[in-house]
Amino acid sequence: MNDAVDDNAVQACRQGDKAAYATLVERHYRHVFALCLGMMGSVHDAEDLAQEVMLRGFTNIRKLSDAGRFEPWILKVARNLCLDALRRRKRLKARAAERAVEQAREPHGNHDLERAIRRLPMELRVPLAMYYFEQKNAETIATMLNISHSLVCQRLRTARHELHALLTEGDHDEP
Amino acid sequence: MNPDCRSIRDRISNAISDTLPEADERALREHLDGCADCRRYAQSLAQEHASLTEHFAQIDAEMAARRSHVLRALDDVWQSQQRNVFAIARRILSNPVTRIAAAILIVATVLALWQMEGGTTAAYALSDVPKLLKQARTIHLRRRHFPNGQVVHLEDWWDSESGGAYHYWEWPEYKQGPNGLQSMKASFETVKNGRFIMEVDHQNKTVRFERLLPVEQKLQKHLMAKDVASIAVPGVFQYLDRYTKIGTERIEAERYDVWRQEYRDVEADIGIRFDVWLSRRTGEIGRTRRWENWHKYGHGWQLASETDKIELDAEPPAGLFATEPPVGYTMENTKDTADITGAGFRTCRYPEGCEMRVPFSLALEEGSVLICWNVVCTPSLAPAEAVYDNLTFGGPLPQPPAALCGLMSISGGNRGRYGSVAFWDENAAFTITHYVGRYLMQTRKADRVYVWALYTPQEMLSSEEPTKETIAVIEPHVTDPNATRIVTPPLTSWVVTRARFAEYLTEAMPELSEDLTLPDFMAYNSLLQLAGQVRNTPGLYEDFRARMRPVEEGMSSDPRPAEASTAESIPPEMASGQVKEVVHGLFAAMHEGRTGDAMEMLKNDRRMASRVAGVMSRSTRLGNIRIEDTYVQDNAALAVTSTFKIAEGQSRCAVISLRRDRGTWSIQHFTWTTAENHDQEIGRFLRDFPKATHFSEEQER
Numbered sequence: 001m002n003d004a005v006d007d008n009a010v011q012a013c014r015q016g017d018k019a020a021y022a023t024l025v026e027r028h029y030r031h032v033f034a035l036c037l038g039m040m041g042s043v044h045d046a047e048d049l050a051q052e053v054m055l056r057g058f059t060n061i062r063k064l065s066d067a068g069r070f071e072p073w074i075l076k077v078a079r080n081l082c083l084d085a086l087r088r089r090k091r092l093k094a095r096a097a098e099r100a101v102e103q104a105r106e107p108h109g110n111h112d113l114e115r116a117i118r119r120l121p122m123e124l125r126v127p128l129a130m131y132y133f134e135q136k137n138a139e140t141i142a143t144m145l146n147i148s149h150s151l152v153c154q155r156l157r158t159a160r161h162e163l164h165a166l167l168t169e170g171d172h173d174e175p
Numbered sequence: 176m177n178p179d180c181r182s183i184r185d186r187i188s189n190a191i192s193d194t195l196p197e198a199d200e201r202a203l204r205e206h207l208d209g210c211a212d213c214r215r216y217a218q219s220l221a222q223e224h225a226s227l228t229e230h231f232a233q234i235d236a237e238m239a240a241r242r243s244h245v246l247r248a249l250d251d252v253w254q255s256q257q258r259n260v261f262a263i264a265r266r267i268l269s270n271p272v273t274r275i276a277a278a279i280l281i282v283a284t285v286l287a288l289w290q291m292e293g294g295t296t297a298a299y300a301l302s303d304v305p306k307l308l309k310q311a312r313t314i315h316l317r318r319r320h321f322p323n324g325q326v327v328h329l330e331d332w333w334d335s336e337s338g339g340a341y342h343y344w345e346w347p348e349y350k351q352g353p354n355g356l357q358s359m360k361a362s363f364e365t366v367k368n369g370r371f372i373m374e375v376d377h378q379n380k381t382v383r384f385e386r387l388l389p390v391e392q393k394l395q396k397h398l399m400a401k402d403v404a405s406i407a408v409p410g411v412f413q414y415l416d417r418y419t420k421i422g423t424e425r426i427e428a429e430r431y432d433v434w435r436q437e438y439r440d441v442e443a444d445i446g447i448r449f450d451v452w453l454s455r456r457t458g459e460i461g462r463t464r465r466w467e468n469w470h471k472y473g474h475g476w477q478l479a480s481e482t483d484k485i486e487l488d489a490e491p492p493a494g495l496f497a498t499e500p501p502v503g504y505t506m507e508n509t510k511d512t513a514d515i516t517g518a519g520f521r522t523c524r525y526p527e528g529c530e531m532r533v534p535f536s537l538a539l540e541e542g543s544v545l546i547c548w549n550v551v552c553t554p555s556l557a558p559a560e561a562v563y564d565n566l567t568f569g570g571p572l573p574q575p576p577a578a579l580c581g582l583m584s585i586s587g588g589n590r591g592r593y594g595s596v597a598f599w600d601e602n603a604a605f606t607i608t609h610y611v612g613r614y615l616m617q618t619r620k621a622d623r624v625y626v627w628a629l630y631t632p633q634e635m636l637s638s639e640e641p642t643k644e645t646i647a648v649i650e651p652h653v654t655d656p657n658a659t660r661i662v663t664p665p666l667t668s669w670v671v672t673r674a675r676f677a678e679y680l681t682e683a684m685p686e687l688s689e690d691l692t693l694p695d696f697m698a699y700n701s702l703l704q705l706a707g708q709v710r711n712t713p714g715l716y717e718d719f720r721a722r723m724r725p726v727e728e729g730m731s732s733d734p735r736p737a738e739a740s741t742a743e744s745i746p747p748e749m750a751s752g753q754v755k756e757v758v759h760g761l762f763a764a765m766h767e768g769r770t771g772d773a774m775e776m777l778k779n780d781r782r783m784a785s786r787v788a789g790v791m792s793r794s795t796r797l798g799n800i801r802i803e804d805t806y807v808q809d810n811a812a813l814a815v816t817s818t819f820k821i822a823e824g825q826s827r828c829a830v831i832s833l834r835r836d837r838g839t840w841s842i843q844h845f846t847w848t849t850a851e852n853h854d855q856e857i858g859r860f861l862r863d864f865p866k867a868t869h870f871s872e873e874q875e876r
Contacts, residue, residue: 005321005326008478008483017424021249022246022249023477025245026242026477029238029242030238033238037234047241050241051244051245051248054245054249058249058252113230117230129231132227132231133231133235138194156192157185157188160191160220160223160224163227164219164220168219
């Protein structure tokens with residue numbers, strides 16, 4: 001669906017109105033960040049990538065064919081950049097030193113939880129971040145990810161079960 | 176773990192995200208009662224759910240800083256793009272050959288532009304705009320408003336020669352349908368051809384006419400010219416000096432200067448910013464934008480409306496100002512039966528069942544205002560004939576269910592809702608002038624009773640302006656206990672000279688009276704004499720001021736409610752009970768789908784009112800909401816509800832702040848928040864009202 005505010009802001013931005021792009025940042029940065037957070041699993045990576053996404057959006061705005069569809073376009077840019085980053089990370093992970101660096105960068109208080117979230121597969125992490133961070137319901141997540149409602153519910157369930165298993169690794173009171 | 180446990184654990188997860196069907200809840204409870212493993216699992220999952228919520232909320236807390244960081248990075252990119260341009264320029268200038276070539280090119284371009292301009296260098300500034308707008312034969316505006324993410328389309332045409340005006344607006348509206356609230360398009364047209372006003376409601380396919388007297392037609396033309404110009408460039412006549420030039424920008428092939436003014440609406444606590452794009456070369460206004468910053472929501476500046484087409488002297492489409500009703504539409508009346516209305520006063524529907532019109536008004540040069548008003552009520556409220564009996568020239572006004580009991584004028588700035596001044600001026604003194612109303616005569620025409628009255632200010636107030644703006648005070652005289660408020664629509668009248676007075680009045684009489692003769696006492700001198708007597712009658716102004724005090728308290732310059740002064744404090748227990756009643760009333764309205772009632776209760780929180788409209792169609796459990804906590808201090812209160820489901824997988828509690836004014840509690844802000852975050856809302860309230868008394872449902876049990 002076309003969005004008139006975006007349409008307007010994109011047109012203004014193409015005319016060189018930098019302030020108009022600030023409107024787009026205000027409106028969409030959160031969604032972009034949530035997607036990056038879900039895909040990357042790390043707040044630092046999400047911050048870096050979401051910023052990169054918004055800057056690319058600014059420099060490439062003329063490539064957007066339908067000005068009213070800024071959000072799907074910028075989310076696609078985000079998805080592609082995250083996939084590139086994940087591919088790079090996979091290569092780098094082969095190096096043992098990387099792991100140490102990654103672990104040293106743990107930013108938030110709940111280390112176990114963050115680590116457990118990062119260990120979830122991406123297809124579980126993305127709906128989880130959308131559910132808890134963006135506070136979207138399953139139906140909206142299904143629409144955004146273009147998957148069925150029941151699949152979203154199933155992924156949320158699996159994510160919870162797997163997180164529980166990861167967080168209670170070594171405990172013996174749970175099966 | 177028995178074989179059932181695996182499927183039960185999926186249900187536990189569903190229950191946590193509120194997606195478990197009610198039918199399965201019982202089976203789950205029964206299993207948990209008998210299975211210690213699953214009970215422990217459920218507890219762990221619930222704890223992890225809480226940890227996840229907190230974890231992501233912590234990440235969320237830094238979003239504003241992250242966004243700012245991105246905006247700063249954007250600035251850097253922008254600057255570096257600009258620097259690249261300068262770097263290229265430096266490279267060109269560093270080489271003698273390219274330097275000479277560039278100089279030749281610049282000179283050639285300047286000469287070419289000069290030729291294109293006819294050898295002149297036109298330079299328009301914003302100060303030229305009022306003149307350009309005044310000289311325009313036609314003005315065409317195309318606007319969009321963006322309330323709550325929705326888009327309202329508006330289009331206006333104004334023809335200064337014929338007095339024709341066309342206004343179209345279209346917006347998405349919510350209506351109660353068989354499956355809850357449904358979004359639909361509502362569109363309206365208002366066409367004015369000078370004499371008639373045709374209102375077309377395209378949604379309900381209805382047409383209604385109103386008619387203007389000759390003097391009001393002239394007033395309409397004058398007011399429309401001002402209104403349309405003010406829409407084209409906000410504050411163009413009074414507040415042009417508040418604009419400053421902030422830069423230039425290119426839109427398509429044209430370069431525009433960008434002018435900005437910014438002020439704060441004290442009452443609503445919002446920042447308002449207007450940007451105007453003006454071509455220095457042609458004087459064309461390329462675009463205007465209005466931005467709002469709702470400080471209390473912390474969303475930053477957001478685009479509220481935009482006018483993207485401002486055409487002067489364009490040819491309107493043929494037949495645009497024709498007042499011919501569309502085929503197939505229901506006619507509520509015809510041009511022959513149309514009510515007479517005034518150009519300077521919008522029909523006021525108050526109290527319920529009554530319509531107040533002002534078909535004719537004139538201001539005398541010494542400040543008094545002559546008004547002819549007419550009230551039409553539903554049959555159950557129709558006033559007894561005796562209301563209009565035994566009235567005398569110069570005596571008190573009659574008391575039909577709605578009476579225009581007096582006027583006020585305000586200098587120094589006021590709130591938008593009082594109409595007469597559009598901008599809040601924080602530095603100006605706020606003074607109110609009262610106009611006492613006295614009866615002159617009554618006329619009758621086609622079952623309508625027209626009351627003629629003179630409204631006189633205590634001091635003589637001469638004005639250089641051709642029109643006079645006041646605020647009409649409507650006083651209800653009905654038995655409904657809720658109709659105690661006095662509402663105040665704006666009223667504009669021509670200031671008329673002694674020479675033209677009789678002419679205008681004589682012209683109006685055939686339309687408003689069966690008896691065409693004008694009584695002798697309606698002469699200019701008689702009215703001046705009466706005004707003098709009114710000014711010298713002891714007690715008249717004191718009485719009127721006392722009656723107006725509640726209205727004026729609502730206009731006080733302090734945006735915070737005048738808590739201590741408007742009503743005596745009541746015991747906190749009683750206040751808590753009253754607050755709960757109001758909040759329960761709101762949720763009952765939402766639960767029962769009474770959209771209008773809910774919107775009315777949320778009228779102080781327009782954004783939330785709109786959001787509530789959206790949620791009402793989805794919420795099935797609003798009827799069971801409990802108010803778990805109330806905090807009360809003097810005439811301020813905060814209510815916190817139990818958690819409830821607003822959508823699948825989303826639970827929230829509501830935190831509602833209320834204020835008590837003249838003994839009545841009204842909702843100021845309504846916030847939905849997660850149960851985990853509601854402490855922040857309560858903390859904010861307690862910072863403002865540290866002595867608040869806390870009542871909790873648990874204590875009461």
